[in-house]
Amino acid sequence: MKAVQFADYGGPEVLRPVQVPEPHAGPGQIRVAVRAVGVNPMDWKLRSGAMRQLMPLALPAIPGSDVAGVVDEIGAGVTGVDVGDEVFGFATADGYAEHALLEHFAVKPPTMSWEEAAGLPVAAETAVRGLDLLGVREGDVLLINGASGGVGLSAAQLARARGATVLGTASPANHDFLRGLGVLPTSYGPGLVDRVREISPDGVDEALDTAGKGALPDLVEITGTPDRVLTISDPDARRHGVRMTSGAEGRSYQALDEVARLFEEGTFQLPVARTFDLDQAAEAQEISQGGHVRGKLVLRVA
Incomplete structure (x- = not known):
């Protein structure tokens, strides 16, 4: 072959x-x-x-x-x-x-x-695993760093299906697309803490980093503790006291059936x-x- x-x-x-x-x-x-x-x-x-x-x-x-x-x-x-x-x-x-x-x-x-x-498969499984490890549930406010990539987009829609409010960092060119998915967008980079506080003055419950580009200190400050921050890609996670998931702790294969169901319902793309x-x-x-x-x-x- x-x-x-x-x-x-x-x-x-x-x-x-x-x-x-x-x-x-x-x-x-x-x-x-x-x-x-x-x-x-x-x-x-x-x-x-x-x-x-x-x-x-x-x-x-x-x-x-x-x-x-x-x-x-x-x-x-x-x-x-x-x-x-x-x-x-x-x-x-x-x-x-x-x-x-x-x-x-x-x-x-x-x-x-x-x-x-x-x-x-990888995007959905990683997203579900991340949301489960963070314990995202109805009524929570979740910040996704890197919301326009495969894992970020999956996590945003899956979190909204759980009843969470979702904020997401992305380049300005992707902001309208994220708004169309019900995500509150902002730009990444310097000033992130202030921008997020303006969008969500009552705070952020959890943060999921899918970009791995040095945002962990800001995410810890935004959530108030490294315990509520999870990264899938930043090798400096341990230095900031943040958990990193690679799948070695177990995979969330049920994500495949979940995204297939949500796709058929018209709530996932x-x-x-x-x-x-x-x-x-x-x-x-x-x-x-x-x-x-x-x-x-x-x-x-x-």
């Missing part, structure tokens, strides 16, 4: 189209004929070698974890799904390929495009910023690495 692989750590140019043997579903797994695969920051962080101390890879490696496709093999012990079903979920590995194996997945709503489905063919994976990762993407980047496989 066709896949995109890298044999050495490096820049986007190390990604190469290759032919590799097809995987087959083992116990507890399904195999899908991949229609689309999401591009996540973790993909380029692994490819670049930035994560090699924490997550060493056996090279050559095929990146990609967010997959949407049609079930064509079902392993022993798997129930509730049939060959031919359209699903989205987490690839066990090797998502940038024509076939992938999944252990955690949900049925794709009929009105959801392949590209939309492929953009959901995750825009696809741009799509690429599988052979353009290097270009997609380069854009992802540059940041400032509203929504998700997705590779079309078939």
Whole structure:
């Protein structure tokens, strides 16, 4: 089968189209004929070698974890799904390929495009995990730093579904879009504390950092304590007394069914910023690495 692989750590140019043997579903797994695969920051962080101390890879490696496709093999012990079903979920590995194996997945709503489905798994799971760790509930005021990215947009809509008021930092170009989702936007950078206090004079209950760009001291000041701040990406978290979640403490796979339900109800969307063919994976990762993407980047496989 066709896949995109890298044999050495490096820049986007190390990604190469290759032919590799097809995987087959083992116990507890399904195999899908991949229609689309999401591009996540973790993909380029692994490819670049930035994560090699924490997550060493056996090279050559095929990146990609967010997959949407049609079930064509079902392993022993798997129930509730049939060959031919359209699903989205987490690839066990090797998502940038024509076939992938999944252990955690949900049925794709009929009105959801392949590209939309492929953009959901990591963003939705990370968002739900973050909201649960913070304990966001009805009546809370939540500040999301980096509200226009995949995780930020997911967290904003999921928090509103819980009955929370949501404030979000983003570039001014994204403010109207956030308002359309019911989010109170503000700009990131110097002066954040004063801007947030003007928007929410009664305070902020929790803050979720999805951007990892040095905002933690401001978020601690805004909430009044590091205990009510959570980051998914700032390596300086411990220095500021802030929790960081990587998923090592457990994953919130129920997020897949939750976002599928909210999508069908018309209360959740995750825009696809741009799509690429599988052979353009290097270009997609380069854009992802540059940041400032509203929504998700997705590779079309078939």
